[in-house]
Amino acid sequence: MSAGKGVAVAAFLSILHSGFAAREYLRYSKSIGRQDPALPIEIVLECLISLVVMTVAVVVSVGNLKPISYEAEMKRYSIDGIYSRPSFQVFNHRGRFLRPIADHPAMAEQAAKDKAAS
Amino acid sequence: MGALAEGIDQEMFLDPEIRNWVLFPITVIMVLVGVFRHQITILMTGDPPKPEIKDIRQGKALMRGQLLAQNNSYIPAAAFAERKRYLCQAYEEGTYLKNKANKDQGPANLMTDPKNMEVMMDGMKKQMMGIIPQTLIMGWIQFFFSGFILIKLPFPLGLRFKQMLQSGIMTPNMDVRWVSSLSWYFINLFGLRGVFSLLLGGENSADGIRDMTAMGTMGAMGQQPGQPQDFNKQFLGMKDNLSIIYHEWDLANIEQRVLVKYGKQNRLFKSSAAK
Amino acid sequence: MSSAVELLSDIRQSSERRPFEVLKLAEPLLNTGKISRVDDVWLVYEQVFTAAIDEGQIELAKTILTILHKRFNDSQRVRRLYGMVNEAVGHPSEAKQLYQQMLDADETNVLASKRLVALLKAEGHTKEAISQLVTYLDTHANDFEAWLELCSLYLRHNLYPQAAFCVEEIILQQPANHYFHLCYAEICYTMGNLGTALKEYLRVVELSTDNVRGFYGVKLVADRILELGNLSKKEQQDAGLADAPQPATLQRLSQLATERLVHAYNSAGETSKKTAEAWLKE
Numbered sequence: 001m002s003a004g005k006g007v008a009v010a011a012f013l014s015i016l017h018s019g020f021a022a023r024e025y026l027r028y029s030k031s032i033g034r035q036d037p038a039l040p041i042e043i044v045l046e047c048l049i050s051l052v053v054m055t056v057a058v059v060v061s062v063g064n065l066k067p068i069s070y071e072a073e074m075k076r077y078s079i080d081g082i083y084s085r086p087s088f089q090v091f092n093h094r095g096r097f098l099r100p101i102a103d104h105p106a107m108a109e110q111a112a113k114d115k116a117a118s
Numbered sequence: 119m120g121a122l123a124e125g126i127d128q129e130m131f132l133d134p135e136i137r138n139w140v141l142f143p144i145t146v147i148m149v150l151v152g153v154f155r156h157q158i159t160i161l162m163t164g165d166p167p168k169p170e171i172k173d174i175r176q177g178k179a180l181m182r183g184q185l186l187a188q189n190n191s192y193i194p195a196a197a198f199a200e201r202k203r204y205l206c207q208a209y210e211e212g213t214y215l216k217n218k219a220n221k222d223q224g225p226a227n228l229m230t231d232p233k234n235m236e237v238m239m240d241g242m243k244k245q246m247m248g249i250i251p252q253t254l255i256m257g258w259i260q261f262f263f264s265g266f267i268l269i270k271l272p273f274p275l276g277l278r279f280k281q282m283l284q285s286g287i288m289t290p291n292m293d294v295r296w297v298s299s300l301s302w303y304f305i306n307l308f309g310l311r312g313v314f315s316l317l318l319g320g321e322n323s324a325d326g327i328r329d330m331t332a333m334g335t336m337g338a339m340g341q342q343p344g345q346p347q348d349f350n351k352q353f354l355g356m357k358d359n360l361s362i363i364y365h366e367w368d369l370a371n372i373e374q375r376v377l378v379k380y381g382k383q384n385r386l387f388k389s390s391a392a393k
Numbered sequence: 394m395s396s397a398v399e400l401l402s403d404i405r406q407s408s409e410r411r412p413f414e415v416l417k418l419a420e421p422l423l424n425t426g427k428i429s430r431v432d433d434v435w436l437v438y439e440q441v442f443t444a445a446i447d448e449g450q451i452e453l454a455k456t457i458l459t460i461l462h463k464r465f466n467d468s469q470r471v472r473r474l475y476g477m478v479n480e481a482v483g484h485p486s487e488a489k490q491l492y493q494q495m496l497d498a499d500e501t502n503v504l505a506s507k508r509l510v511a512l513l514k515a516e517g518h519t520k521e522a523i524s525q526l527v528t529y530l531d532t533h534a535n536d537f538e539a540w541l542e543l544c545s546l547y548l549r550h551n552l553y554p555q556a557a558f559c560v561e562e563i564i565l566q567q568p569a570n571h572y573f574h575l576c577y578a579e580i581c582y583t584m585g586n587l588g589t590a591l592k593e594y595l596r597v598v599e600l601s602t603d604n605v606r607g608f609y610g611v612k613l614v615a616d617r618i619l620e621l622g623n624l625s626k627k628e629q630q631d632a633g634l635a636d637a638p639q640p641a642t643l644q645r646l647s648q649l650a651t652e653r654l655v656h657a658y659n660s661a662g663e664t665s666k667k668t669a670e671a672w673l674k675e
Contacts, residue, residue, distance in 0.1 A: 030131075070569055071601060081407035082572045087507040088542045089410065089443075090515035091481035096449020171500045175532040182534045185565050192568035194589055197561045369592040373638050373646060376595045379602075380649055 004061025011054035018047040130296065132267065140263055140299055148306045151251050152314055156322050159247050163240050172216040176349050179214035183356040191368040198365045206360055209353035216349065256303065263299035271295045397422060398431050405440055412447035415440060435464065442474060446481040454478055469495060473504045485512055503533065510542070519546055537563045544576070553584040571600035571607070578610055581633075587621070588633035590614050595646070605657050612650035612673075615643045 021043050029037040066072075169177075183205050190198050212218050264286035275283075275294045283297040314322050377383040397418045404411055419441045422428040431437055438457050445454040458474055465471050472495060479488035489512055495505035506529050513522035526543050533539065544559035560577040567573060578593035591614040597607035618637055621629070629635065638646075651673050658669040 074571065074601060076407070077572075078407055078409060079572055079575075081409040082570070083541065083576075084408050084410055085538050085542050085545075086408050086410070086443075087504065087538060088511045088514065090511050091446050091477060092483060092485070092515045093447075095412070095447050096451070096481065098449075169501065171532060174501060178532065178534045185535070189565045189568050192564055193561045197558070369596055372592050372595040372599065373642050376599050377642075377645060377649065379599060380653065382645060382649055 002061075004057050008054050008057035008061060011050040011057060014050035015047060015054065018043050018050065021046070130267070130270075136266065136268060140268055141302065144259065144263070144299065144302055145306055145310075148255065148303070148310060149313060149317075151255060152310065152322075153317065155247055155251055156314075156318050159244060162243055162247065167236065176214055176216050179208070180349065180352055180356060183209065183353075183360060187356070187359050187363060190363055190365055193367075194369075195365050195367055202360050202363070206357045209357040212350060212353065214349075214353070256300070259299055259303050266298065267292075267296045268299045268302050269297060271297055398437070401437055401440060402433065405436060410447070412444035415444035416448055416450070419444070435461070439470075439474070443477075446478060449481075451478065451482060454481075469499070469502055469504060473508055476505075476508055480508075480512065480515060485516060488512060503536075507539070514546070519549055522546055534562075535566060537566050544580075548580075553580055556580050557584065569600065571597045571604065574600065575604075575606060575610075578607075582610065582614055586633040587614055587618050588635065588637050590633075591618065591638075591646075603653055603657055605654065608650040608653050608657070612647055612654070615647040615650065619643050619647070 022039055025039065025043065026037070186198070186201055186205065208214060267284075267287065271294075273295075277294060280294050283294065283301040284292065285298055285300055287298060374383065378385065401415065401418055404415060419428075419437065422431070422437075423441070428434055428437065438461055442454050442457045442461070445451070445457065455478065458471075458478065461471050461474065472491065476488040476491040479485070479491070489509065492505040492509050492512070495502050496509070506525075510522050510526050510529065513519070513525060523543065523546050526539060526546065530536065530539055530543065540559045540562045544556045544563075547553075547556040547559065557577065557580045560573060560580060563573050564577060574593050574596045578590050578597060581587075581593060582590035591611065594607050594610035594614060597604050598611060601607065618634060619640060621634070622640060624634075629637070637643075654669065654673055658666045661669070
């Protein structure tokens, strides 16, 4: 991917270069008195070609595109999450007595007894 | 000044000092003033008024009708009919209106409602903040930067623009493409919108164009900012919308669609015989 | 460290209830104090708080609460967390008082209204919970979470038509979310409304390719309709089969479902694969 980015940067510099060259050319023709000069074909070609190259390189080098189908979006969600209704969750359940087992005094005694017995 | 016959491009040499001391400063000043305006507007506007529960109820009832109208094809016909009947009746009777008693009176007069005064004052303050800097900058440019040519436009224009764009300069023959600094101001006004949205995010108060449209509509007696919507009318309109909906259940031919999706069938049969 | 933060953010995004993992992930962050450098530090605190009261670590929850209160002195969102702690340790009356105070101060407070309903649910007064939720939904008709909650409350009392009504409301809001069509299909099947159930299961399968639960539904309902093919017209209408598809189509749908299920179980473990195939062969 860095090759693509390198090409994109080089093309961008080439666009800048063609702009600079065009300006220089216009200043030169002004100073020698020629009126309304047409830009030389090289500068125009350089500008257009480097524009196309830069666009293609930027698109190619951007990395993996994520899928935009709705189905792919939905795969991110699980059924537990969708049905979970977090604002309505109740907390007076037995969870606070189930874990962590080691911390509960009764369980700790039991664990010690088991260890002694084994 | 070279040949001034028609069709020949006029060539003029401008002092580079003009570029340094007029072109860039005008742009820089406009950007700075825009950012400044944005920040001051943020400081000045208070919090938006908190909606009351009856307002919320009204608004959401209307949204419910909109959703029904929009997504009616995704629920079965019986469900749709039930909801349509209920909502149409509710809209007709005005069960969801904020003050049901005087529903036929039209929207409340803005002036008498003290809560709305704050909202209106905020709106007027915002407009002031828009107009004043614009006028100031225009005056400043006219004062300091008039009487000379600043830039050459890359595109040709008709002769009628000469008066506006070359305002201080009395030369009957000069090409319209050479313009004064006031037109550079206008170019910046339209062009800096992109810069402001980069610097200040989407909703910014440094937009010159919005002020111009605001100035235009202030003269005409248009909708005042924050005028309360007439919910009764909207409810009745929604009721009409709902009553003319022809319900077609999206899942009518789902069997065929699924068979096609999984490759068991090559095309959808339109006839009802092959259901 | 950053992966823990990312995982926490994923869990927050999906709104799944996984308190044990949240606490395990957040423990190193809290102990080493690295949590203050996280971007969404306050969201993480809230998440860890909820996990802590789920897991019974009340002291930890109270510590987090003091931190949050110091930062967000005046916030309603933090105040209701005090109520939640009271709920967790078994003081519902204090919690109720707090929520009532919040509502008296601001009628439109959504968080307090919802917690009051949750309180009633927690104490087992489902009827009052239902009526309170209905009042809430009269105002906030576009809150799909509340509709989902009402649906589950109705289901506890086996009030299937009412539950179906709630899911229809949600489908109106999010018609492309196949989970809600799944819920609706299952309620319709339970009610005995086979015609709609079949179509809704098919919709699930259309929206979400190879959805196993959806295909189970398709197979079960299609087979059942075929079985019932010999009923009288009145009985057929009762089962919502007035517009039922032709038997040929039903056969094809059932075969399609079987095929896709076998395909889905191909990548599962050996025992589940064998069980599924045995069941499907019938």
